[in-house]
Amino acid sequence: xxxxxxxxxxxxxxxxxxxxxxxxxxxxxxxxxxxxxxxxxxxxxxxxxxxxxxxxxxxxxxxxxxxxxxxxxxxxxxxxxxxxxxxxxxxxxxxxxxxxxxxx
Numbered sequence: 575x576x577x578x579x580x581x582x583x584x585x586x587x588x589x590x591x592x593x594x595x596x597x598x599x600x601x602x603x604x605x606x607x608x609x610x611x612x613x614x615x616x617x618x619x620x621x622x623x624x625x626x627x628x629x630x631x632x633x634x635x636x637x638x639x640x641x642x643x644x645x646x647x648x649x650x651x652x653x654x655x656x657x658x659x660x661x662x663x664x665x666x667x668x669x670x671x672x673x674x675x676x677x678x
Contacts, residue, residue: 590620593619596616596622597619600614600616617638623658624638625658626638640656640658642656
């Protein structure tokens with residue numbers, strides 16, 4: 575069956591079909607367990623790696639896209655972390671501070 579699908583569909587169409595199947599599985603699991611959230615929930619078929627990040631702000635309670643941590647030392651800007659998953663930036667402060675002290 576999958577061989578037939580791969581020969582009839584373009585690569586992008588087949589990828590989108592797999593993403594749709596995963597979205598259905600996730601939504602079915604949420605329905606069966608009567609929950610409103612699931613780990614790694616897919617919200618975009620064309621960009622399944624993008625997950626919602628709760629910001630806790632009134633104007634925009636949810637953000638989409640990558641979350642980054644950057645530091646500026648003298649005239650240089652360092653990318654400390656880039657993640658598509660939500661994380662708490664203050665927990666990284668101590669390790670980042672230690673790393674930048676070593677760079678000086």
